[in-house]
Amino acid sequence: MAKSKSTFKIRSRFKGDVATIQCQITHPMETGMRKDKKGNLIPAHFIQKFTCEHAGDVVLDTELNTSVSKNPYIKFKLSGAKEGDTLKLHWVDNKGNSDSAELEMKSRRRKKK
Amino acid sequence: MDQQRRILLKSTLAASATGMAISAGLLTPKAVLAAWNTSAFTAKNVNDALTGAYGSTDIPESDKIKLKAPELAQSGSKVTLSVTSNLDKTESISFLVKENIQPLCATFNLGSRTEGYISTNVKIGKSSDVIAIVKADGKLYSIKQYVKVAIGGCGG
Numbered sequence: 001m002a003k004s005k006s007t008f009k010i011r012s013r014f015k016g017d018v019a020t021i022q023c024q025i026t027h028p029m030e031t032g033m034r035k036d037k038k039g040n041l042i043p044a045h046f047i048q049k050f051t052c053e054h055a056g057d058v059v060l061d062t063e064l065n066t067s068v069s070k071n072p073y074i075k076f077k078l079s080g081a082k083e084g085d086t087l088k089l090h091w092v093d094n095k096g097n098s099d100s101a102e103l104e105m106k107s108r109r110r111k112k113k
Numbered sequence: 114m115d116q117q118r119r120i121l122l123k124s125t126l127a128a129s130a131t132g133m134a135i136s137a138g139l140l141t142p143k144a145v146l147a148a149w150n151t152s153a154f155t156a157k158n159v160n161d162a163l164t165g166a167y168g169s170t171d172i173p174e175s176d177k178i179k180l181k182a183p184e185l186a187q188s189g190s191k192v193t194l195s196v197t198s199n200l201d202k203t204e205s206i207s208f209l210v211k212e213n214i215q216p217l218c219a220t221f222n223l224g225s226r227t228e229g230y231i232s233t234n235v236k237i238g239k240s241s242d243v244i245a246i247v248k249a250d251g252k253l254y255s256i257k258q259y260v261k262v263a264i265g266g267c268g269g
Contacts, residue, residue: 018228031236033214048149059224065154067210067218069191069234076221077228 008089012081012105019081019105024073025050025091031066046094047072053088054081083107154217159209159244162217166207167253172246175200175254180245181232182258189237189262196256198229200249206231212241237262 007026012019025047032044044066052060059078083105090100153165160170181195196206206229208218218235229247237243237260244257 054224054226057224057226059227061222061224063149063154063220063222065215065218067213067215067236069236073232073234074221075195075230075232076223077230078226079228080226 006101007091007099008101008103010087010089010103010105012083012107014081014083014107017079019078020075021052021078021087021105022073022075023052023089024071025099026071027091027093029066029068029070029072033066044094047091048094050074050091051089052076053090054078054085081105150220153220155215156217157214159211159216162209162215163246166217166220167246167248169253172253172255174256175247178245178247178254178256180243180256180258182243182260184259185261186237186263188264189239190264191234192237192243192260192262193232193234194243194245195232196230196245196247198247198249198254200229200247200254202250203229203247204250205246205248207246208233208235209244209246210235210237210241211244213238216244 009024011022027047028045029047030042030045032041034042036042046066046068047064050060050062050064050072051058060074060076062074064072085105086102087105088100088102090098092098150166153162156162156165163170163172177199179197181197183192186192194208198206203223205220205222207220209216210218213236219233221231223229240259240261242257243260244255247254
């Protein structure tokens with residue numbers, strides 16, 4: 001899959017030792033039950049496995065079904081992570097396509113007082 | 114002669130088109146990866162899905178889990194569900210939507226450093242009970258909430 005843009009978007013927030021990570025993957029997540037304008041079924045196309053690694057540990061190992069919304073969004077909390085750490089993300093869909101990325105955990109820009 | 118040629122062309126075109134459609138249709142289920150829990154995810158009712166995923170259907174409710182879901186969802190195509198588990202050693206969190214054709218939406222296996230919290234968006238076909246299953250320290254717990262959907266999110 002030659003894609004210029006990464007399918008991942010992450011946003012992290014830190015509170016003490018715990019990081020809240022929001023992750024969004026760009027993916028159509030077709031259920032296989034929708035029809036196009038001509039009435040033909042659009043074949044199912046959805047992410048089946050999504051994993052997230054931090055410092056060599058698998059912190060999240062997810063299996064998804066067609067009923068997860070388009071452009072899946074996952075939010076989770078991770079302890080023992082600090083700003084600047086790298087998250088390794090990877091997904092595989094039912095057509096065998098996959099994408100992986102290594103992203104730095106950055107906190108959102110704080111509002112100026 | 115000319116007419117025969119037309120017929121031949123037409124029939125070959127039709128044959129190749131159907132052939133392609135069949136192979137495309139057949140490829141989809143075969144491409145399913147071994148690691149994906151096919152029996153649980155393709156199950157048509159909650160009990161089969163639970164048997165496939167956890168091997169048990171008798172799951173007690175627990176007040177140590179909180180499920181946050183809207184009481185009324187405007188659109189079923191994107192309903193945010195979040196689960197907070199205050200149980201020790203939370204290993205996995207699953208989301209099920211009872212009335213969906215395939216009830217099991219997602220299973221999140223958490224690492225040892227991941228806190229018992231997951232939030233995600235799911236599609237809900239019609240008003241239904243939403244069930245969250247939490248596995249903690251080898252035991253299963255559940256919680257459910259009824260979500261009313263104004264416009265269904267499956268099959269558009």
